[in-house]
Amino acid sequence: MKTIFRVAKTELKLLFYSPIAWFLITIFMVQCAFVYLKGLDDIAITVEGGYKIPFSIIASIFSGGRGVLSNVMGNLYLYLPLLTMGLISRETSSGTIRLLYSSPIRVRDIVLGKFVAMVAMSLVMVFIVSIYIITSYFTVNNPDTGLLLSYVLGLFLLLCAYSAIGIFMSCLTTYQIVAAVCTFVTFGILYNVSGLWKGIPFLRDVTYFLSVAGRTDWILAGLITSNGIIYFVAIVFMFLQLTIYKLKTGMETTSTWVKMSRYSLIVIVTIGIGYISSIPQLIVYFDVTRDKSNTIKPDTQKIVEDLGDEPLEVTGYANLFGGYMEDAKPESYQLNINRWAPYVRFKHNIRLKTVLYYDTLGIGEGMKKANPGKTLTEIAAKSAETAEISLSQFKRPEEIRKMIDLSQEPNYYIMQLKYKGRQTFLRVFPDNEHWPSETEISAALKRLLLAKIPKILFVTGNLERNINKMGDREYRALANLKNFRNSLINQGFDVDTISLQSESIPKNISALVLADPKTELTAVETSKLQQFINNGGNLLISGEPGKQAMLNPLLKQFGVQLMDGAIVQTSRDLEPHLAAPFLTGTGAKLYPPLVAAHRDSVVVSMPMATALGIENSSVYTIKPLLVTDSRKSWLKRDKFVTDSAKVKFEPERGDLQKSFPLAVSLTRNTKGKEQRIIVVGDADFMSNIELNRFNMRTANFAFNTGIFSWLSYGEFPISSYRPAPKDTTLLIKREQIKYLRITLLWVFPGLLLALGTLILIRRKRK
Numbered sequence: 001m002k003t004i005f006r007v008a009k010t011e012l013k014l015l016f017y018s019p020i021a022w023f024l025i026t027i028f029m030v031q032c033a034f035v036y037l038k039g040l041d042d043i044a045i046t047v048e049g050g051y052k053i054p055f056s057i058i059a060s061i062f063s064g065g066r067g068v069l070s071n072v073m074g075n076l077y078l079y080l081p082l083l084t085m086g087l088i089s090r091e092t093s094s095g096t097i098r099l100l101y102s103s104p105i106r107v108r109d110i111v112l113g114k115f116v117a118m119v120a121m122s123l124v125m126v127f128i129v130s131i132y133i134i135t136s137y138f139t140v141n142n143p144d145t146g147l148l149l150s151y152v153l154g155l156f157l158l159l160c161a162y163s164a165i166g167i168f169m170s171c172l173t174t175y176q177i178v179a180a181v182c183t184f185v186t187f188g189i190l191y192n193v194s195g196l197w198k199g200i201p202f203l204r205d206v207t208y209f210l211s212v213a214g215r216t217d218w219i220l221a222g223l224i225t226s227n228g229i230i231y232f233v234a235i236v237f238m239f240l241q242l243t244i245y246k247l248k249t250g251m252e253t254t255s256t257w258v259k260m261s262r263y264s265l266i267v268i269v270t271i272g273i274g275y276i277s278s279i280p281q282l283i284v285y286f287d288v289t290r291d292k293s294n295t296i297k298p299d300t301q302k303i304v305e306d307l308g309d310e311p312l313e314v315t316g317y318a319n320l321f322g323g324y325m326e327d328a329k330p331e332s333y334q335l336n337i338n339r340w341a342p343y344v345r346f347k348h349n350i351r352l353k354t355v356l357y358y359d360t361l362g363i364g365e366g367m368k369k370a371n372p373g374k375t376l377t378e379i380a381a382k383s384a385e386t387a388e389i390s391l392s393q394f395k396r397p398e399e400i401r402k403m404i405d406l407s408q409e410p411n412y413y414i415m416q417l418k419y420k421g422r423q424t425f426l427r428v429f430p431d432n433e434h435w436p437s438e439t440e441i442s443a444a445l446k447r448l449l450l451a452k453i454p455k456i457l458f459v460t461g462n463l464e465r466n467i468n469k470m471g472d473r474e475y476r477a478l479a480n481l482k483n484f485r486n487s488l489i490n491q492g493f494d495v496d497t498i499s500l501q502s503e504s505i506p507k508n509i510s511a512l513v514l515a516d517p518k519t520e521l522t523a524v525e526t527s528k529l530q531q532f533i534n535n536g537g538n539l540l541i542s543g544e545p546g547k548q549a550m551l552n553p554l555l556k557q558f559g560v561q562l563m564d565g566a567i568v569q570t571s572r573d574l575e576p577h578l579a580a581p582f583l584t585g586t587g588a589k590l591y592p593p594l595v596a597a598h599r600d601s602v603v604v605s606m607p608m609a610t611a612l613g614i615e616n617s618s619v620y621t622i623k624p625l626l627v628t629d630s631r632k633s634w635l636k637r638d639k640f641v642t643d644s645a646k647v648k649f650e651p652e653r654g655d656l657q658k659s660f661p662l663a664v665s666l667t668r669n670t671k672g673k674e675q676r677i678i679v680v681g682d683a684d685f686m687s688n689i690e691l692n693r694f695n696m697r698t699a700n701f702a703f704n705t706g707i708f709s710w711l712s713y714g715e716f717p718i719s720s721y722r723p724a725p726k727d728t729t730l731l732i733k734r735e736q737i738k739y740l741r742i743t744l745l746w747v748f749p750g751l752l753l754a755l756g757t758l759i760l761i762r763r764k765r766k
Contacts, residue, residue: 146289410427
């Protein structure tokens with residue numbers, strides 16, 4: 001051990017007694033400072049522009065796409081080859097390696113000593129990055145210490161791995177420049193080797209293990225895994241051992257076969273270590289983030305664990321003529337594994353499969369017009385050639401139709417989950433996130449476990465809102481639009497319609513929805529509704545101004561009435577009929593994401609809504625969910641025109657200005673359970689157009705989901721809501737960043753250069 005440290009000490013002296021080390025360290029410090037200050041400045045500009053930061057400032061500055069760590073790790077190949085190129089090539093070119101061979105020092109000690117020297121140099125570079133990490137405690141409020149320490153670990157491990165590679169390259173040649181170039185090339189190979197042989201399972205796993213690209217992604221996200229640590233240790237072991245054997249061959253005469261056997265054995269052992277460490281059952285996870293943001297929520301963990309030891313099969317189906325075909329390509333294999341990794345962490349026997357096929361799925365006519373005179377197989381062959389995939393990998397239409405019926409699904413990549421003979425679909429979506437979130441995945445998993453799926457029925461027959469149409473006032477986006485993430489069907493519910501005139505209401509449904517009937521309910525319909533209420537069924541009733549008479553007779557028993565008139569709300573930019581009520585504390589408790597909306601005073605948009613009159617009820621407990629702002633809104637008794645003159649408050653005509661409830665919840669204990677009912681003075685808040693409103697910030701999505709979560713006793717959806725990051729406040733202003741720039745970009749690098757110059761001058765005098 002003493003010999004190793006003596007060699008390391010000698011190497012460090014050679015490094016720091018040469019200008020190149022000081023020059024590279026100074027450039028490294030300037031690079032880090034520049035990127036760090038640029039990130040701070042961008043945040044400061046955003047804050048001074050009046051915008052609130054919704055994301056983690058620390059993550060943005062350090063691990064974002066243009067963050068300090070992302071930039072540094074992407075440019076380490078510029079520094080390490082210049083530091084390692086002479087570690088051994090200098091010895092071989094000067095002939096001193098022969099003296100070392102003849103000395104009692106073992107080759108292993110020489111190599112380890114030089115590696116220890118590079119570890120010390122790596123710690124110097126880590127210390128430089130730590131300067132900016134420490135600075136962040138004075139510039140950003142409440143940074144995540146666990147995440148910052150994870151950054152340091154990731155950088156250090158990568159530096160050590162690169163150092164071992166550089167040492168090996170240095171032993172292959174007597175020319176330092178050649179060693180540096182070889183190190184550059186090796187870094188490039190290790191970054192891109194994962195792109196090779198992706199269609200061959202075993203080779204694909206081997207090349208991914210050898211690849212450096214993406215290895216620090218989990219660590220930079222704050223998730224430290226045993227296989228991630230073992231990877232870097234294995235890479236260091238492999239290249240140091242290769243270096244030792246290479247130097248030993250210079251001391252002894254052996255056949256080429258023996259040499260190749262030794263090198264192959266080292267590589268095979270390393271790959272074997274990597275393979276074993278990647279077995280899901282053997283991986284140990286440490287989520288060091290403050291809010292455990294890399295770990296699925298406890299509710300989801302419980303669902304995954306309830307699946308038990310039975311395997312879960314996830315089969316992805318991709319149509320050559322459909323959307324998101326890239327999700328099924330071999331290039332996405334490892335990406336899909338990473339997407340499912342948080343769930344494999346708690347259930348090791350999740351099996352991923354992919355089925356490629358080609359079929360028309362409703363686009364046959366358009367395809368024929370675009371390719372006149374060609375058969376479907378010819379069209380597919382052309383498309384497969386364009387996608388650079390052999391058509392032989394795709395199942396024909398008749399084959400895929402025997403396997404599964406996808407005719408009612410969106411023409412996108414789709415997954416089918418199978419467990420104990422049950423199956424359900426898990427969809428991807430044409431939005432920014434694209435992949436299903438924890439909410440959608442947990443809902444699909446829970447559907448596999450439940451014997452009875454929560455079902456929502458929408459009443460039809462009196463011109464109510466239609467869940468199968470995409471008109472502005474209809475409800476398809478809310479209910480059953482399969483390619484819409486927030487649709488109830490993707491949140492775990494079964495959704496259907498019911499005609500009360502001809503059908504009886506099933507007893508086992510989660511809730512019944514009566515949305516804006518425009519004609520009077522018949523005696524038969526009223527009788528069935530009343531029986532459902534008397535039996536303790538959960539109910540959502542919504543009405544519109546001008547149609548109060550359709551619902552008030554039914555609502556009277558609850559002590560709630562739709563009041564005459566409509567809500568007017570003054571606004572500089574929006575029409576006066578658009579009510580924007582706030583969530584109450586009770587409304588915020590419907591669903592976890594509503595807590596943040598309530599805290600931030602986010603509203604629910606309700607065009608042409610009416611107020612609810614509440615009477616004392618001895619049967620039901622009534623609580624407001626949404627209330628209007630008494631300073632900006634009032635109840636207008638007369639009809640008013642929204643696109644002409646300004647609407648006036650006229651108390652002499654019966655107008656009332658106060659805070660009105662626009663949505664209330666009612667509860668009572670009956671039939672051995674808590675009956676839940678919600679009454680809303682507007683039906684548009686769940687409409688297709690309001691779910692896509694862009695001219696104001698609304699909580700309609702979350703509120704609608706919260707209603708059905710509450711009505712189903714929290715069965716669905718499985719909330720994956722996480723609290724907002726705490727490091728969202730910048731403690732310094734842009735003017736102060738100028739002084740920080742002088743310190744970090746000029747003073748510190750200047751002091752470092754001065755120290756290096758002083759040491760070099762003293763060395764030269766000696």
